[in-house]
Amino acid sequence: QICLSLVKLLFYLAHSPLGSxxxxxxxxxxFVMVDGNLKVTDMDDASTEELSCKExxxxxxxxxxxxxxxxxxxxxxxxxxxxxxxxxxAYRYFxxxxxxxxxxPALRPLLGDILNATGDLRYGINETLRAFEKxxxxxxxxxxxxxxxxxxxxxxxLKGFRTVEREDYKCWPSYSHLGCLLSxxxxxxxxAICNSQSQCQSFIVTQQRTWTGRPLASFQSSWTxxxxxxxxxxxxxxxxxxxxxx
Numbered sequence: 001q002i003c004l005s006l007v008k009l010l011f012y013l014a015h016s017p018l019g020s021x022x023x024x025x026x027x028x029x030x031f032v033m034v035d036g037n038l039k040v041t042d043m044d045d046a047s048t049e050e051l052s053c054k055e056x057x058x059x060x061x062x063x064x065x066x067x068x069x070x071x072x073x074x075x076x077x078x079x080x081x082x083x084x085x086x087x088x089x090a091y092r093y094f095x096x097x098x099x100x101x102x103x104x105p106a107l108r109p110l111l112g113d114i115l116n117a118t119g120d121l122r123y124g125i126n127e128t129l130r131a132f133e134k135x136x137x138x139x140x141x142x143x144x145x146x147x148x149x150x151x152x153x154x155x156x157x158l159k160g161f162r163t164v165e166r167e168d169y170k171c172w173p174s175y176s177h178l179g180c181l182l183s184x185x186x187x188x189x190x191x192a193i194c195n196s197q198s199q200c201q202s203f204i205v206t207q208q209r210t211w212t213g214r215p216l217a218s219f220q221s222s223w224t225x226x227x228x229x230x231x232x233x234x235x236x237x238x239x240x241x242x243x244x245x246x
Contacts, residue, residue, distance in 0.1 A: 001211050003098050004132045005038035006031070006090055007125070014083040014125045019048040022082035026089035036211050051078040061085060061121075063092070068121050083125050091118040102173040103135075106144040110135050140212045142185035151191040155235040162204050162232035164225040169199040171219065175210075180219040183210045187235065190217040194237065202236045 013021040023030070025045040031038050040046075053059050059070035059078035068088075071079045095118060099111045114131045117123040123131065138144040171180035180197070184190045187205055194200040202223035208216040223236045 001036065002033070002038060003090075003094055004136060005033075005036070006094055007129050007132050009038055009040070010083075010086045010090060011125050011129050013046075013086060016048075020050065020080070020082040021046050021048055022085050023089070026086065026093065028093055048082075051081050052076055053078050061088070063088060080124065084121050087118055087123070087125055087128065088121060091115070095119075104139070104144060106146060107135055107139060110138075136212070140214070142189070145185060145189060148192065150188065151195055152188050152235070154195075154238050155191055156238055158226070158234045158236065160228060160230055160232070161226045161234050162229040163202065163220055163223060163234060164227055166225075168220050169197075171197065175216055176218075181206075181216050182219065183212075183214045184217045185214060187217075187233075190219075191235065193217070194219055194235075200237070202234055204232055204234045207231050 013023070023040065023046055025042070030040060030042055032041050033039075051059065053072035053076055056069065056072050059072050059081065061068040061070055061078075061081060061084055066088075068084065070081055070084070073079045095115055099115050100108065103111055110131070114123070114128065114135075117131075118128055166178075168179035170177075171182065173182075175181040175183070180200075182190075182193060184193065184205070190203050190205060194203050197219060199221045200219045201221055203217050203219045206216050206218060210216065223234060226234065
C-alpha cells in the first residue's frame, strides 16, 4: 500500500502542470500516510529545474552506490533526470525495505522484477505504475492463486461460532502482534496457509477487511473455548484418521 501510493505520487510529480518535479530532500521522514495515501509533508525542497547540458556526458545521475548515464535532449536538458531521481530514491528508501517481505509467494517474483527494474532504472514511472497495478489486480482478484488440490475439505466448518481471542503463536506478516492474523482471498487460501503452519489447528475468517477489501483470517493452535458469533465461521482441521463430519 505504501509503495503503490508513493508510485502514484511520483507519477503525478512527473506529469504535473508545472513540469517534472524532483524532491531534492527525499527521505522517509518527509512523507506521512493520510487516509491510506502517502503525502509529502514539505515541498520547500521541490524543484522543476532540470539539469542543463551540452552533451550526454553532462548528464550523469550520481548516487552513493550507483551512477546512471542519461541523454542530453535537443533543448539542452538532461532527459527525465527529475523523474529518475525520484524513482531511484523510492527504490532505495522504500522498495528495498517493503516489497520483498509481505506478499504471497506467487507474487514475490513480480515484485522482485519491479525491484530490479527500478534499481537499475530500466523502468520509468509509467512502467512502474503499470507493474504495480498489475500486481494489485492479481492480488485483489485472487488470480495469483495456483491451482492445487481442494484443501478446505480437510476442515470442519462451524457457522455461528468463533474462538475466544487470546494470545497465540505468531507468524509473519501478521496484522496483530498477539497472534497470526493474515489477509486472504478465500477460505480455501486460508486452509492452504493453515496446512503450511505446523502449529495451526483452526482458523476463523473474520469480518475485518484490508485496504484492498480482502478479509483477514485468524490462525490458531487450538479450537477450544468456542463462543457464539452469528457473523463468524470457524474452520477446524480434521484429525488425520477421521472422515466424520460434525
